[in-house]
Amino acid sequence: MRALHIITGLGVGGAEQQLRLLLRHLPVDCDVVTLTGPGPVADGMRADGVRVTHLGMRGNRDLAALPRLARIVRRGRYDLVHTHLYRACLYGRIAARLAGVRAVVATEHSLGDTRMEGRPLTAGVRGLYLLGERLGRSTVAVSPTVAARLARWGVPEPRITVVPNGIDLARFAFDPAARRHTRDRLGLPAGAFVVGAVGRLVPGKRFDVLLDALRRLPDCYRLLLVGGGPEEGALRRAAREAGIDGRVLFAGERPYLGDGACGPDLPALTSAMDVLAAPSPEEAFGLAVVEALAAGLPVRYTSCPALEDLPPGAAPDAVRVPCDADAYAGALARVRAAGPRPRTPCEAARHYCITRSAARLMDVYAAVLTAPHTPFEVPVQQGANPP
Numbered sequence: 001m002r003a004l005h006i007i008t009g010l011g012v013g014g015a016e017q018q019l020r021l022l023l024r025h026l027p028v029d030c031d032v033v034t035l036t037g038p039g040p041v042a043d044g045m046r047a048d049g050v051r052v053t054h055l056g057m058r059g060n061r062d063l064a065a066l067p068r069l070a071r072i073v074r075r076g077r078y079d080l081v082h083t084h085l086y087r088a089c090l091y092g093r094i095a096a097r098l099a100g101v102r103a104v105v106a107t108e109h110s111l112g113d114t115r116m117e118g119r120p121l122t123a124g125v126r127g128l129y130l131l132g133e134r135l136g137r138s139t140v141a142v143s144p145t146v147a148a149r150l151a152r153w154g155v156p157e158p159r160i161t162v163v164p165n166g167i168d169l170a171r172f173a174f175d176p177a178a179r180r181h182t183r184d185r186l187g188l189p190a191g192a193f194v195v196g197a198v199g200r201l202v203p204g205k206r207f208d209v210l211l212d213a214l215r216r217l218p219d220c221y222r223l224l225l226v227g228g229g230p231e232e233g234a235l236r237r238a239a240r241e242a243g244i245d246g247r248v249l250f251a252g253e254r255p256y257l258g259d260g261a262c263g264p265d266l267p268a269l270t271s272a273m274d275v276l277a278a279p280s281p282e283e284a285f286g287l288a289v290v291e292a293l294a295a296g297l298p299v300r301y302t303s304c305p306a307l308e309d310l311p312p313g314a315a316p317d318a319v320r321v322p323c324d325a326d327a328y329a330g331a332l333a334r335v336r337a338a339g340p341r342p343r344t345p346c347e348a349a350r351h352y353c354i355t356r357s358a359a360r361l362m363d364v365y366a367a368v369l370t371a372p373h374t375p376f377e378v379p380v381q382q383g384a385n386p387p
Helices: 014-023 039-047 065-076 086-098 123-133 144-153 176-186 207-215 232-241 266-272 287-294 325-338 347-351 354-370
Strands: 002-007 029-034 051-054 080-084 104-108 138-141 160-162 193-198 221-226 248-252 275-278 299-301 318-320
Touching (some): 014 287, 039 051, 193 287, 232 248
Parallel strands (some): 002 029, 002 080, 080 104, 193 275
16 A cells, blocks of 8 residues: 655644654555655654655645645555645645545644634634545544544544554653753753643643743742744743743754754653643643653643543543643642652553554555545535635
8 A cells, every 4th residue: 555644844743743653653655745844853754764745835825736736646656645734634635636546534633622733713714624624535533522523513423533643652661861861961950840841832832821830839840841833932031021031941842753963852851851731721632741641750731632531540640730820830839749759651651552543543544445435515504604
């Protein structure tokens, strides 16, 4: 089987790094097209032996990219096209159909109740999404929570399959040597209690809540922010104005799989933490939380469908906290007061092993390659204007 994965970009992000990890475990000959910015994840894929093509789209309305993408699909003689993220799902599904490929799968990585990929949801976004969805055969949701949101939007439930994000358990296993080396490299004091936070630096992640919480905590607490994004400048200013900028470390974007040449990678940084805090009130999965649990970290979170969709007790040291600075300050102080615990992964982390997710995705591929195409009519709400 030959498959083409189409993704909006390949900078350091959850969906992008998840695709790279999946490609390492899928028994399929796969190529990748990125519509924009290849970035470090593309470099990592190439190092893994994956062919990556940069389409060079100039913006959301660069319609000239569509025939170029269709030609790539046609020339590659792919059996299946798999799209990731909103823009790639829209352009990729159309291009696949123009090229004669009917076996089209799309993964919905980032659908929240009110936002998609950090942007507000509108009637126009929903309308375009549903128009594009009917061109594929299956839509993969990364959690049952996302599957329910898709169904509420109007995607027929038989077209929705849940394939959760996966993690490399061995890669995130706690490493005492990496902890010492990383903390030394970051210049952390020996007695520092490190609160970690991982994700895009965008308003929806609410990392400002953690800055407020840090201001309420003693000087031994440090905040390690791992990620990049447009909110970085505002967060740095807020830290300076609060007088805590010396206690906040901005680690920038860090690859899931790194060689250490450009600083510690994400698993090494996770080993250096004492707790992970995730104040985002709306998530599609909560990958950073699951990765932290794989490293044996206690977790304090506001929203994490990956945990909410599991039986109680699967993650005993993951506690939900309201998205509030006082609540997080109190929760983090209690973690420190409880003292260190064994850094072993819990059942929730083992549940999301990448090999299991890859096997479930192969079942989806087998089904769409044999199923007849069944388009559906996009529902139109009473009184709604067309997008």
